[in-house]
Amino acid sequence: MVADELARRACAERGLAPPDDVLPMHLLTIPETDIADLGSIIAAALAHSPAARSLLADLEREQHIPETAVRDYYDRNRDRFLTPEALRRGVDPYDDPAPADIQPYEDVHDGIARELRHAAARRAFFDWLDRAREDVEYAEGHEHPGDPTHQDHEHRH
Template identity: 85%
Template sequence: MTEDYAASVRGEPIPKARVSAFLNAGGTVPFRGAGNCATSHDDAAHARQHIAALSARAERQRRRWATQVIITDELARRACVARRLAPPGDVLPMQLLTVPETDVADLGSIVAAALAHSPAARALLADLEREQHIPETAVRDYYERNRDRFLTPDALRRGVDPYDEPAPADIQPYEDVRNGITQQLRGAAARRAFFDWLDRARADVVYAEGHEHPGDPSHPDHEHRH
């Protein structure tokens, strides 16, 4: 691998330019936990060095994070070809999209950003969702265990406490919510399948120095974030 490449997938290099273009286009999720830049040291020069070191560390982590987003897009594009899905369009960056905080919390920043920016990743996730079969027993079980989520609009207006054994009439009938539950469970199963696929697919990736996974403990700046 030459110095112009961030990583390679099965021997095929991924140029650093793709990572830089993604970052320059604004494709980033701020890393949390960098710490407060204030310092109690009286030595102003030492304080400036400390702040510069934190800034450099954050920049390295942004680069590693962006590499993972690009790699996810590249792997998804290959998976779409293997599955004979419609061509996913141009390579990243496509357009600037906001990544919802809820998606970051549920999926981790790397996968959330990949799904937001990569048509190939979204196409693959949709294909995985079509493959998921949710048994009727699982749907019924979810309904029975989460009655608090299915109060009728009238019960909500009256302020019925969902945890205080609401009357049967205050709960939406199973038949009315069955399809929604099925879709919710199918989406969750598809996301788990996507994570499983990504873990297997990344085994074929070799990273250049400075472009490792941000959670890779082999480099000193690692942070366990997804």
Template identity: 70%
Template sequence: MSWEHVALVHGEAIPEERVAAFLDDGSKTPPMGAERTARAERQRRRWATQVVVIDELARRTCAERGLAPPAEVSPSRMLTVAEADVADLGSIVAAALAHSPAARLLLAELESEQRIPEEAVRDYYERNRDRYLTPQALRHGVDPYGTAAGPADFHPYEQARDGIERELRRAAGLRAFFGWLDQARTGVEFAPGHEHPGDPSHPDHEHRH
């Protein structure tokens, strides 16, 4: 097979130009030895390929769901991802969500489909009492799980409930997104040199999502 593309998604080619456009703005890396620089560049392209493929998969799923086509993103905005998102999601998924309108739209749709039982919200409140201490209780060093703590030391459940529900729905939406991605990737065949950066079948692999 002649590979003039980075991947096949259900048999349809994803051209190299899409990865090149994603990387056009470039990342400002410090000078390194020639061998390490070549390795880093190969890994950068593998990483970018994963982001572009997620964007393509999300576009297709949005179309299947009848969701409005998202607007394009300028390549000049690429490669600026919040560190907190990288820590929580992994760099590939964080970059995809930061720069793919389709991925964000799909995540929002999946999140809206989640139903959080009242029991789960209440259970979260009870298990994370330290998060709901009042400012006065914090100043006095009240132990939220100690016997001396009383109802007045906590923000009431009614005040905390909506925020907890949003947080749990967001987490459930992300789990659904990762589940969708695992399933969607089964229809992808990557070209040699564009495998996942953590794929142990190539010598440059490193396990950094």
């Protein structure tokens, strides 16, 4: 609830349209792998808060990924770009595959840039939430069980 309220305030400050509260509550399903990457608090905020999702989308639009970063990612992760034929043949991506076994940079460029922009937006969201929560004071006994600033952060409600 706190993350939702903070996200609503951030959306208002950014001039983003307020989330539509008239519609029935919509739960976004977050894949388990994303929960591991995001952490449970942020995953819950994104699953339950249209404002948090709006803010994340806005942060993603703000991210600029330099061409050098896209190229560097491609060069360092060639194993991710084996062609389907190379995969069927069992080509070892770490054993100097033939150039024909790797998808051309031009074919995968947009996907890499999108993935890097998405990751950068998540980092920006984490940073925003950390800064936004700095001034939040919880009523005694209602601290979040996962809040490491609370002396008894492993308690359960």
